[in-house]
Amino acid sequence: MATEGFRPLDEKYLVEYIKATPALYLKLGEKLDDLQIKEVGDGNLNFVYIVVSSKGSVVIKQALPYIRGMGESWPMTKERAYFEALALKENGQLCPAHVPEVYHFDRNMSVIGMRYLEPPHIILRKGLIAGIEYPLLAEHMSEYMARTLFFTSLLYLSTTEHKRSVAEFCGNVELCRLTEQVVFSDPYRESEYNRWTSPYLDPDAKAVREDDALKLEVAELKSMFCERAQALIHGDLHTGSVMVTRDSTQIIDPEFAFYGPMGFDIGAFLGNLILAFFAQDGQANEANDRKLYKEWILRTTEETWNLFKQKFIAVWDEHKDGHGDAYLPSIYNKPELQHLAQERYMINLFHDALGFGAAKMIRRIVGVAHVEDFESIKDARKRSDCERRALKFAKLLLKKRRQFQSITEVVSAVRQLHGQMVE
Amino acid sequence: MATEGFRPLDEKYLVEYIKATPALYLKLGEKLDDLQIKEVGDGNLNFVYIVVSSKGSVVIKQALPYIRGMGESWPMTKERAYFEALALKENGQLCPAHVPEVYHFDRNMSVIGMRYLEPPHIILRKGLIAGIEYPLLAEHMSEYMARTLFFTSLLYLSTTEHKRSVAEFCGNVELCRLTEQVVFSDPYRESEYNRWTSPYLDPDAKAVREDDALKLEVAELKSMFCERAQALIHGDLHTGSVMVTRDSTQIIDPEFAFYGPMGFDIGAFLGNLILAFFAQDGQANEANDRKLYKEWILRTTEETWNLFKQKFIAVWDEHKDGHGDAYLPSIYNKPELQHLAQERYMINLFHDALGFGAAKMIRRIVGVAHVEDFESIKDARKRSDCERRALKFAKLLLKKRRQFQSITEVVSAVRQLHGQMVE
Ligand SMILES: Nc1ncnc2c1ncn2[C@@H]1O[C@H](COP(=O)(O)OP(=O)(O)O)[C@@H](O)[C@H]1O
Ligand SMILES: Nc1ncnc2c1ncn2[C@@H]1O[C@H](COP(=O)(O)OP(=O)(O)O)[C@@H](O)[C@H]1O
Ligand SMILES: [Mg+2]
Ligand SMILES: [Mg+2]
Ligand SMILES: [Mg+2]
Ligand SMILES: [Mg+2]
Numbered sequence: 001m002a003t004e005g006f007r008p009l010d011e012k013y014l015v016e017y018i019k020a021t022p023a024l025y026l027k028l029g030e031k032l033d034d035l036q037i038k039e040v041g042d043g044n045l046n047f048v049y050i051v052v053s054s055k056g057s058v059v060i061k062q063a064l065p066y067i068r069g070m071g072e073s074w075p076m077t078k079e080r081a082y083f084e085a086l087a088l089k090e091n092g093q094l095c096p097a098h099v100p101e102v103y104h105f106d107r108n109m110s111v112i113g114m115r116y117l118e119p120p121h122i123i124l125r126k127g128l129i130a131g132i133e134y135p136l137l138a139e140h141m142s143e144y145m146a147r148t149l150f151f152t153s154l155l156y157l158s159t160t161e162h163k164r165s166v167a168e169f170c171g172n173v174e175l176c177r178l179t180e181q182v183v184f185s186d187p188y189r190e191s192e193y194n195r196w197t198s199p200y201l202d203p204d205a206k207a208v209r210e211d212d213a214l215k216l217e218v219a220e221l222k223s224m225f226c227e228r229a230q231a232l233i234h235g236d237l238h239t240g241s242v243m244v245t246r247d248s249t250q251i252i253d254p255e256f257a258f259y260g261p262m263g264f265d266i267g268a269f270l271g272n273l274i275l276a277f278f279a280q281d282g283q284a285n286e287a288n289d290r291k292l293y294k295e296w297i298l299r300t301t302e303e304t305w306n307l308f309k310q311k312f313i314a315v316w317d318e319h320k321d322g323h324g325d326a327y328l329p330s331i332y333n334k335p336e337l338q339h340l341a342q343e344r345y346m347i348n349l350f351h352d353a354l355g356f357g358a359a360k361m362i363r364r365i366v367g368v369a370h371v372e373d374f375e376s377i378k379d380a381r382k383r384s385d386c387e388r389r390a391l392k393f394a395k396l397l398l399k400k401r402r403q404f405q406s407i408t409e410v411v412s413a414v415r416q417l418h419g420q421m422v423e
Numbered sequence: 424m425a426t427e428g429f430r431p432l433d434e435k436y437l438v439e440y441i442k443a444t445p446a447l448y449l450k451l452g453e454k455l456d457d458l459q460i461k462e463v464g465d466g467n468l469n470f471v472y473i474v475v476s477s478k479g480s481v482v483i484k485q486a487l488p489y490i491r492g493m494g495e496s497w498p499m500t501k502e503r504a505y506f507e508a509l510a511l512k513e514n515g516q517l518c519p520a521h522v523p524e525v526y527h528f529d530r531n532m533s534v535i536g537m538r539y540l541e542p543p544h545i546i547l548r549k550g551l552i553a554g555i556e557y558p559l560l561a562e563h564m565s566e567y568m569a570r571t572l573f574f575t576s577l578l579y580l581s582t583t584e585h586k587r588s589v590a591e592f593c594g595n596v597e598l599c600r601l602t603e604q605v606v607f608s609d610p611y612r613e614s615e616y617n618r619w620t621s622p623y624l625d626p627d628a629k630a631v632r633e634d635d636a637l638k639l640e641v642a643e644l645k646s647m648f649c650e651r652a653q654a655l656i657h658g659d660l661h662t663g664s665v666m667v668t669r670d671s672t673q674i675i676d677p678e679f680a681f682y683g684p685m686g687f688d689i690g691a692f693l694g695n696l697i698l699a700f701f702a703q704d705g706q707a708n709e710a711n712d713r714k715l716y717k718e719w720i721l722r723t724t725e726e727t728w729n730l731f732k733q734k735f736i737a738v739w740d741e742h743k744d745g746h747g748d749a750y751l752p753s754i755y756n757k758p759e760l761q762h763l764a765q766e767r768y769m770i771n772l773f774h775d776a777l778g779f780g781a782a783k784m785i786r787r788i789v790g791v792a793h794v795e796d797f798e799s800i801k802d803a804r805k806r807s808d809c810e811r812r813a814l815k816f817a818k819l820l821l822k823k824r825r826q827f828q829s830i831t832e833v834v835s836a837v838r839q840l841h842g843q844m845v846e
């Protein structure tokens with residue numbers, strides 16, 4: 001089945017394909033004679049075509065059986081497109097305001113047709129590098145995470161529904177393995193794929209590989225990632241998987257989706273905001289010292305968690321008498337008890353998020369895939385200074401995460417460490 | 424498919440069925456004219472036939488689409504036999520000395536044919552009630568648990584193998600739901616199924632239903648049970664699922680098997696030993712005060728955990744350079760680090776086991792299914808005294824489990840509480 005009817009798209013075949021696919025043809029206003037096609041896959045894994053006619057538009061994403069950024073040398077099942085489509089649809093139902101609509105999915109071709117997020121939508125990471133404020137970002141991201149995570153957890157689902165979905169997404173194991181390797185393993189050992197800003201960070205990378213306390217923490221996080229089917233998570237929720245305008249926030253690219261720990265998504269987003277913070281000193285110039293912008297990032301970090309917590313508890317309260325199997329109303333129906341249960345749940349989730357967030361930061365500095373926030377800093381010494389601060393903070397966060405009781409304390413720790421290291 | 428070709432067995436049809444099934448026919452020495460058939464299902468759920476000819480023997484277990492002990496009023500998928508057969512085969516491969524061989528499985532009929540554990544094998548629980556010592560019990564049970572749990576966890580399996588099995592056993596969801604209800608839910612709320620030694624334990628049962636601290640702990644354990652696919656667990660490993668002689672220990676009845684937290688199995692066994700301990704005062708008589716036997720139970724409890732830990736670490740050491748995805752040798756290959764990682768793993772597992780063990784004790788005193796250890800104490804007041812002590816200990820264990828650093832401390836706490844409450 002796997003390659004039955006599969007064929008990599010090119011511009012010519014893409015037009016034929018659209019012609020033969022009513023759902024796509026219609027979205028282009030049945031007008032293909034003035035098509036503009038642009039391949040924009042700036043991501044690491046797949047091919048993305050923006051297709052615009054005078055009457056409409058569509059984005060076509062295709063997975064090939066390898067990782068684009070690594071060439072055919074790193075094979076990777078193209079079935080990932082199936083799980084991406086599944087997750088896009090599920091998340092789209094739970095949070096339509098923040099997920100692009102799926103128009104079409106073709107499993108044999110590993111092709112997804114979805115809404116074109118038209119300009120001025122840009123990838124959030126690019127906005128953060130450019131120093132653009134998004135006043136609704138925390139509101140939107142917290143809404144997205146609260147809804148997609150709550151409604152796919154046992155707080156809302158019955159065990160029967162939950163185990164059915166868990167089993168289905170076990171099929172996305174190759175993508176889970178990729179995360180295991182690049183997030184939880186490679187940064188902590190010698191690996192041909194690792195890189196860092198050398199020679200400046202040579203001792204720092206070595207220190208990561210020799211830090212036993214860190215490795216013990218990472219082992220626990222990895223086990224949680226592999227074993228704990230808490231909710232349907234996006235699995236790759238960094239700032240490169242979010243497209244934004246001032247008013248709109250859209251979450252794309254959930255090809256790593258599976259039932260895993262909620263903290264992995266929350267941590268990915270918060271951790272990438274903190275990376276963006278530490279990169280700002282490298283973006284600063286005479287025209288803009290980025291001081292205010294750094295404050296905005298920290299405020300957004302804080303608000304994202306606080307709003308997430310608030311919204312998550314709100315949907316929980318709203319559905320506490322529903323059919324979710326975790327906290328049965330017949331047992332937990334007292335307001336004080338419900339409140340205590342929620343506080344416990346949220347503090348555990350908070351610590352998970354900090355742990356995963358820190359692990360995601362570390363791997364972007366000494367692992368295979370780096371982030372444009374740092375890569376765009378051309379001066380290597382300057383870049384390494386920014387990266388060293390981020391790395392130091394991430395190590396602290398990973399080891400001491402259980403000592404933080406609120407996001408405000410985390411943000412204070414960022415400020416403090418940054419202040420000390422920059423002087 | 425579910426009922427295609429399904430028919431409940433009776434003695435007459437059983438003979439026909441055996442005749443038509445070479446694997447069974449052969450095990451009876453191809454001699455059916457002198458068959459002795461006895462239905463012995465003293466368990467709660469299924470029908471079990473012992474079939475003996477002058478040339479051989481076999482046990483035939485059939486699941487009907489309801490819970491035997493509750494009559495047809497409590498429907499339950501007969502597909503449980505499929506998961507029982509799967510688990511028996513898997514565990515049989517991992518630990519053949521302690522699992523009866525499966526001769527035959529018929530999915531449509533929900534029939535398992537397996538080795539007859541001939542006399543003097545009896546159910547361990549009955550041996551504990553009779554005051555019989557089993558000098559190899561701790562050795563055998565720790566061996567069984569160490570091997571079945573280790574080799575189905577990510578300490579040994581690759582993520583690919585693990586997720587494939589996890590997905591398969593997600594199908595056993597109805598049995599998981601049953602556990603969720605009777606272990607983690609019903610004891611903590613009013614339920615038509617609950618019972619206890621009334622009126623003596625009325626206030627104790629009420630106190631359980633009103634204990635918020637207890638309910639918070641139970642919620643965390645329930646979440647772990649539902650979400651954490653740590654290993655293929657037996658799922659019902661109480662002393663009624665073990666058949667013993669002085670020299671032999673056989674684990675039967677894994678119909679609740681699925682990928683769950685290891686601590687659930689370990690706790691089930693330890694918790695049921697502690698129940699047996701607290702029941703001894705009700706078994707004592709002039710001829711035997713059971714003093715020495717109580718000490719043997721506590722020693723066995725202690726040895727079971729200590730040997731389990733030792734054996735589990737030994738197989739881990741043996742396979743630390745294998746393909747298990749949890750602790751890669753390239754990261755954890757230093758003896759001190761490996762040791763630290765193992766100690767962390769084991770202390771977490773220990774606390775999980777204590778929590779689950781305590782929950783399993785509680786449900787046997789105020790929930791739907793009681794244990795013969797207590798039920799066999801005819802004098803209700805005497806019984807309730809024993810049960811009250813066990814319940815009090817279980818509540819303490821559930822709430823304070825993280826304060827115990829060793830099984831010796833747990834056993835001391837049993838002794839101390841027993842001493843205080845008996846005088
Ligand atoms: N629906 C969309 N609308 C507009 N641009 C998109 C859309 N989906 C993807 N893109 C663009 O394509 C890039 C790669 O897409 P992405 O889904 O992240 O692929 P990958 O899985 O390879 O990372 C994004 O960074 C974005 O610029
Ligand atoms: N292989 C066997 N050999 C001998 N007796 C058995 C065997 N399997 C089950 N039994 C007897 O049947 C009883 C019920 O079996 P069990 O598998 O526990 O069924 P249930 O699922 O209904 O609890 C056991 O308590 C034991 O007495
Ligand atoms: Mg992407
Ligand atoms: Mg992607
Ligand atoms: Mg509920
Ligand atoms: Mg049984």
Ligand SMILES: [Mg+2]
Pocket residue numbers: 466467468469659676678
């Ligand atoms: Mg059974």
